[in-house]
Amino acid sequence: MSEIDSIQKILREERINLWDVYVERAEEYDIQLRNFDVEAVRGPITNSGYAVRVIKQKDKKVGIGIGSGNSLQPARIRRCLDTASTGAAITEFPSYILPKPAKYPGVKVADPKITSDAETVVKDKAEELISLLKRSKTVLPTFGKVRTYNVSTVISNSEGLQAEKEETFFYIELALKAERGSQLAEYWPMLFVRRVDDLHLDEQIPKWMKLAEDTLKARVPKTTKTTVVFAPQILGNILPNTVGFHCLGSSVFKGISKLKKGEQAGSRELTVYDDGVFDYALGSSAFDDEGTPQSKTTIIEKGIHKSFLYDAMYAAAFNVGSTGNGQKLPAFSLAFTRVDLRYSMLPSVQPTNIVVEPGDMSLDEIIATTKEGIYLEQLSSSSSDSVTTSFGSEIRNAYLIEKGELSTPLKGGQINGFLLDSQDTEGHRTSGLLNRISGISEKAQVSGRCVTPYIRFEGVQIAGK
Amino acid sequence: MEDDVSSEQAKELSIKAVEAMEKDVEYADVLYERTEGVSVAKDNVEERVSTPAAVRGVVLRAYKLGQWREASTYDFSGACVLKMARRLAGFEPLSKSAVKLQELSAWKLDEELKVKISPSEVDVEEKLGHVRKLHSDVVGHDKRIVNARVLYSDTVLERVFANTEGSVLRQVIPRTSLQIIPIARESGKMDYDILSCGGTAGFEIVKDLEEKHVKETVDSSISLLKASAPPSGHFRVILDPGMTGTFAHESFGHGCEADQIVRKRSYLVPYFGKRIGFEKLNICDDGTLPGGNGSFLFDDEGVRSKKNYILKSGVLEGFLHERFSASLMNAEPTGNGRRESFLRKLFVRMTNTYVEPGDYSLDEMVEEIDYGVMLAHCISGMEDPLAGGMELKSKKGYVIEKGRVGRVLSTLTLTESVPDFIASIDAAGKREQFDTEAGTCGKGYEDFVPVGDGGVYIRAKAVVGQG
Numbered sequence: 022m023s024e025i026d027s028i029q030k031i032l033r034e035e036r037i038n039l040w041d042v043y044v045e046r047a048e049e050y051d052i053q054l055r056n057f058d059v060e061a062v063r064g065p066i067t068n069s070g071y072a073v074r075v076i077k078q079k080d081k082k083v084g085i086g087i088g089s090g091n092s093l094q095p096a097r098i099r100r101c102l103d104t105a106s107t108g109a110a111i112t113e114f115p116s117y118i119l120p121k122p123a124k125y126p127g128v129k130v131a132d133p134k135i136t137s138d139a140e141t142v143v144k145d146k147a148e149e150l151i152s153l154l155k156r157s158k159t160v161l162p163t164f165g166k167v168r169t170y171n172v173s174t175v176i177s178n179s180e181g182l183q184a185e186k187e188e189t190f191f192y193i194e195l196a197l198k199a200e201r202g203s204q205l206a207e208y209w210p211m212l213f214v215r216r217v218d219d220l221h222l223d224e225q226i227p228k229w230m231k232l233a234e235d236t237l238k239a240r241v242p243k244t245t246k247t248t249v250v251f252a253p254q255i256l257g258n259i260l261p262n263t264v265g266f267h268c269l270g271s272s273v274f275k276g277i278s279k280l281k282k283g284e285q286a287g288s289r290e291l292t293v294y295d296d297g298v299f300d301y302a303l304g305s306s307a308f309d310d311e312g313t314p315q316s317k318t319t320i321i322e323k324g325i326h327k328s329f330l331y332d333a334m335y336a337a338a339f340n341v342g343s344t345g346n347g348q349k350l351p352a353f354s355l356a357f358t359r360v361d362l363r364y365s366m367l368p369s370v371q372p373t374n375i376v377v378e379p380g381d382m383s384l385d386e387i388i389a390t391t392k393e394g395i396y397l398e399q400l401s402s403s404s405s406d407s408v409t410t411s412f413g414s415e416i417r418n419a420y421l422i423e424k425g426e427l428s429t430p431l432k433g434g435q436i437n438g439f440l441l442d443s444q445d446t447e448g449h450r451t452s453g454l455l456n457r458i459s460g461i462s463e464k465a466q467v468s469g470r471c472v473t474p475y476i477r478f479e480g481v482q483i484a485g486k
Numbered sequence: 487m488e489d490d491v492s493s494e495q496a497k498e499l500s501i502k503a504v505e506a507m508e509k510d511v512e513y514a515d516v517l518y519e520r521t522e523g524v525s526v527a528k529d530n531v532e533e534r535v536s537t538p539a540a541v542r543g544v545v546l547r548a549y550k551l552g553q554w555r556e557a558s559t560y561d562f563s564g565a566c567v568l569k570m571a572r573r574l575a576g577f578e579p580l581s582k583s584a585v586k587l588q589e590l591s592a593w594k595l596d597e598e599l600k601v602k603i604s605p606s607e608v609d610v611e612e613k614l615g616h617v618r619k620l621h622s623d624v625v626g627h628d629k630r631i632v633n634a635r636v637l638y639s640d641t642v643l644e645r646v647f648a649n650t651e652g653s654v655l656r657q658v659i660p661r662t663s664l665q666i667i668p669i670a671r672e673s674g675k676m677d678y679d680i681l682s683c684g685g686t687a688g689f690e691i692v693k694d695l696e697e698k699h700v701k702e703t704v705d706s707s708i709s710l711l712k713a714s715a716p717p718s719g720h721f722r723v724i725l726d727p728g729m730t731g732t733f734a735h736e737s738f739g740h741g742c743e744a745d746q747i748v749r750k751r752s753y754l755v756p757y758f759g760k761r762i763g764f765e766k767l768n769i770c771d772d773g774t775l776p777g778g779n780g781s782f783l784f785d786d787e788g789v790r791s792k793k794n795y796i797l798k799s800g801v802l803e804g805f806l807h808e809r810f811s812a813s814l815m816n817a818e819p820t821g822n823g824r825r826e827s828f829l830r831k832l833f834v835r836m837t838n839t840y841v842e843p844g845d846y847s848l849d850e851m852v853e854e855i856d857y858g859v860m861l862a863h864c865i866s867g868m869e870d871p872l873a874g875g876m877e878l879k880s881k882k883g884y885v886i887e888k889g890r891v892g893r894v895l896s897t898l899t900l901t902e903s904v905p906d907f908i909a910s911i912d913a914a915g916k917r918e919q920f921d922t923e924a925g926t927c928g929k930g931y932e933d934f935v936p937v938g939d940g941g942v943y944i945r946a947k948a949v950v951g952q953g
């Protein structure tokens with residue numbers, strides 16, 4: 022990319038010695054539906070931006086400054102470098118070592134269909150979506166979005182590192198409405214994947230429509246403690262923000278991690294990895310956003326906590342190797358579709374993909390062996406507190422499980438708990454959900470930056486009427 | 487704001503782009519945007535100074551036979567923008583309808599929203615100095631504060647708008663925010679509270695911050711170490727002004743966005759013009775609220791911002807519109823057409839949404855409750871515009887027993903059907919309780935815009951559990 026050359030030229034002119042440059046170019050195509058009509062066709066939507074980090078060694082500390090922008094005017098680049106140089110002069114970090122050139126693993130992150138003709142892919146998928154949606158007379162779409170992203174990235178630094186990649190994303194979101202008299206019910210799915218063929222719309226749409234129709238018959242659950250089976254999409258929201266937070270080198274360094282190496286973190290059935298080289302998963306890449314090779318790290322093995330995750334900064338602080346977890350991620354965990362503005366975000370140590378090792382039961386077996394409980398398909402926000410690992414959310418689409426079978430649909434009320442062990446006001450330890458696993462399905466699904474099977478937990482608090 | 491593209495150049499090119507499209511389309515507009523800003527963050531280990539908001543770009547939009555076509559680019563050169571405009575003007579709609587956009591009168595504006603202390607007049611070293619001082623104050627208050635995170639951010643957004651009706655507008659909106667999160671730890675238990683302030687304001691929000699508010703947040707974090715788990719069940723509840731605002735915005739306001747009506751995705755349609763709440767309940771969305779985080783002079787399709795009642799005296803009064811929904815529903819645009827950025831689509835979005843004051847003191851609300859829960863310090867909310875469900879989360883709560891506020895509760899979740907919740911509201915607090923907070927709102931899973939929300943204490947009934 023020409024941006025790298027322009028920025029490097031100015032870095033040399035300014036005699037800046039320690040630096041890295043991140044350049045990203047993104048192109049999107051997007052079609053948005055209102056009911057069965059095309060409301061808007063958008064594209065090309067193009068953005069190209071860069072971030073420059075300047076590193077300054079001080080006596081016992083290091084200063085790091087970052088400037089970013091999307092204008093290639095030399096005056097703007099110089100202003101960006103000024104910001105980065107000022108930041109390096111005035112800030113303090115314990116340590117930092119720029120990654121050196123390395124051999125990168127082979128990881129698949131691009132869909133040739135999107136890289137070759139994204140505009141046609143979006144048009145075709147929108148048509149396929151409308152055609153599949155028109156098959157139902159009882160469930161109707163209220164809105165829909167289909168979008169492709171084609172993103173090219175180059176990272177270089179003053180150690181001679183130069184890494185390049187091209188990756189793709191496909192986003193689909195729609196809301197399906199079922200109506201009977203004055204009753205309304207909805208299923209509101211969203212998928213963000215690497216490849217268009219990962220969508221399987223012909224299989225998904227009938228399943229989503231059934232969820233919308235069943236929710237018409239839903240009732241609010243009773244307040245109780247019961248067995249709950251979580252769908253992968255719910256775990257995909259909760260795990261990165263809780264387990265993913267406490268396994269970070271930064272959380273350990275700051276004294277706020279609940280995990281200790283060699284201690285029990287979950288049930289014996291539970292093995293969790295951070296896998297940055299899982300083909301076509303959202304957080305996968307040959308290298309992280311600092312240029313370090315991504316890798317697979319065992320976080321929890323058979324319930325025991327094994328390893329923490331490091332970026333270049335916390336690897337230097339602990340004098341260990343980086344695990345390739347220097348990630349540019351948005352401040353809002355929900356803003357994951359902002360890959361077109363990734364360049365402007367600060368790299369920090371974050372999980373790549375949280376991968377839960379599958380178990381040995383089918384989902385049907387898990388349901389069949391649950392005497393009484395709840396199957397949970399979708400929550401309202403699935404938001405969780407990273408520090409306390411507490412979570413609570415409104416139930417959107419769920420079913421009661423009675424005598425090993427799905428029965429009455431549920432909506433409303435809420436589910437609550439802690440993922441990791443917590444303490445009450447008297448100092449008594451309360452077992453977290455990860456210590457109350459009683460079944461893991463044999464198949465896993467990609468859900469956000471997570472690859473997880475269905476998991477059954479015991480003794481989960483439900484608040485209802 | 488200084489840039490290689492001046493405001494006049496931005497206006498000129500926007501007008502030229504509109505002219506390149508006007509003969510071939512029913513309507514077209516151009517929105518140029520530029521943001522500048524500084525973000526300073528500090529905790530016990532890291533200090534980060536960055537310019538995450540240094541972005542500029544342009545989005546061109548054309549309308550023909552009921553369909554929008556748009557394109558965006560970061561390249562604001564005349565050659566690129568005019569080529570894009572010509573290409574856009576020739577589009578063939580994928581589906582056709584007879585919906586005509588209402589014509590609006592052309593108007594002109596060129597105005598910068600003034601603040602007390604412009605962030606651009608404070609150098610980054612001074613900003614970091616204030617952040618360091620706040621951090622040091624927080625961790626110095628009590629040895630149980632094991633870490634503290636202080637986040638300061640300022641942005642200045644410039645938007646230039648031109649359309650085929652002849653409007654040419656420019657506004658500059660500064661926003662500043664500050665967040666302090668003291669993390670307390672004792673005997674293996676960790677928790678925190680959050681102090682958050684901000685809006686269309688300047689550096690004065692940092693300079694004017696009173697020491698007592700910082701100390702209150704530290705004390706609150708420590709008090710959460712001894713907090714009880716909340717009870718689970720259906721109770722009488724009192725919401726503090728921040729929680730009330732999130733209810734007004736997330737739970738109620740999203741169902742009042744007219745694009746949801748047009749999509750047939752709002753549970754509120756049958757309630758239009760009917761009484762759904764008690765006679766002293768008023769909820770409005772107000773893009774003109776001084777200092778409000780969601781305030782601006784015109785929306786992203788050139789409609790002047792205004793105050794709109796969505797619930798007046800308990801009656802569902804109206805919906806919030808952008809131009810298309812207003813055209814389809816034969817209503818007036820309300821100044822609620824907003825984009826996250828030039829890279830994102832325009833939707834109906836709220837601005838500053840709040841519950842207007844009533845006549846109850848907080849003491850009176852509490853005294854009339856035999857057993858209930860007060861929820862304070864909102865941390866999130868989620869909308870359910872079709873089915874009218876609601877989810878609100880608070881960082882803190884209190885048990886109310888026999889008319890008195892009792893023990894502290896840790897993170898709570900409140901859920902309920904919105905119509906049931908509104909019908910159960912029987913008290914709204916007095917004017918002196920009125921407060922608004924700065925936040926960010928997504929339209930579903932994406933498209934985040936700055937908003938404000940707030941109001942007064944309200945009393946209702948809902949399901950409560952751990953958050």
